[in-house]
Amino acid sequence: MAIVMIVSGAHVLMRLVAFIADQQILSVRNRNPDSSDLSALSTGAHRAAVLGATRWGINFIVIAVATTSVFLRLNLPSSALVFLGSVAGAGLGFGAQQMVGDIIAGLYIISERQFGVGDIVRLGPFGIVGWAEGRVEEVTLRVTKIRTFDGDLISVANGQLRQNVNMSRDWSRVLVMVPLPRESDIEKEIIRIDRVCAEMARDPKFSNMLIEIPSVQGVDSLGDADVEVRVAGRSLPVQQWKVERELRRRIAAELRSTYASIKVSGEVTA
Structure with a gap:
């Protein structure tokens, strides 16, 4: 029963955080593009980027705490916990380096206000694909999502963003x-x-x-x-x-x- 409550509580908390963040981000996406308050537009885009990163970080913490609590409730022997930790560590080790690089790049993007939700950007280059251009729909610590002018949604790991051009900053x-x-x-x-x-x-x-x-x-x-x-x-x-x-x-x-x-x-x- 306790495990069910932990899992349910974690799920409800993540949904609540996502709902609040999405509502705030939506308000930025629907901002008036004719507004002459350039400072307000830039601040709103940055705020939406921070909200997206915060939501990602909170969800990560909730999952980690819930998983740890479930294992403790199972009263597994220490040897089993060590074995599970080793397996999980080995599995995560392959992708951890790339993920850490993505998160660090995401922190730079947000802290330096390179772009935010609602900005028109050109990202790349990505090998033979070249540059991706469109409106930023979401920025998290790990990934950036842009909607191209053709309507395609492109998700790019922040660690792959070698260059970016913000075409809607200031003027x-x-x-x-x-x-x-x-x-x-x-x-x-x-x-x-x-x-x-x-x-x-x-x-x-x-x-x-x-x-x-x-x-x-x-x-x-x-x-x-x-x-x-x-x-x-x-x-x-x-x-x-x-x-x-x-x-x-x-x-x-x-x-x-x-x-x-x-x-x-x-x-x-x-």
Whole structure:
């Protein structure tokens, strides 16, 4: 009866810890991505990472204490306990080194605030697979889980994370490349593009996403038939794609009256 109570109590405690941690982590995942409080976003991501690591650590302790209590309740002879300990030690020895490395790496990730739940990251490289990119869904002491833009959930041991790129820390770069015919009046077209950028910055739907108003930085390259100008600015984390799409649409609409067709490309860096 005592053993049943120990096992049941451990199970209930682990479920309770998981429920509380999951509720707190869910609140971070559902945070408002349009929020301009960058400090709050970073703190929330770090808090969720700490919660995930704490949940993992508490569960490990509960299992260890419950297992020890069960063995003591069985009143096994000391020789049997020594034998079981030896077998368990031999079995764990093979994976202990890797697990310790994963846990130490997890401690560094969390203490240094490299990334947290809700951040957009690029992890790797992983051999022939290359880099994994997506939104962080869970960070524990041993493993990090990210959801790719295709919807796949990837779990990576922290010890394998040789490099990571946080694309949603503080701000993100908005970069749009606009090709113009070489025979066009470049200075005039630059003024038109800058006017489009200024109008977008005054739009209430996008003004709160911008940290630095996009503007033409100058001529980036010369081709056989066109001249490519660079439009760059800064946005809130994770909002760069939305800003870029709207900026490309507005520039294309502005220049359509002059040119029959125009291709506007974009690139995002963080």
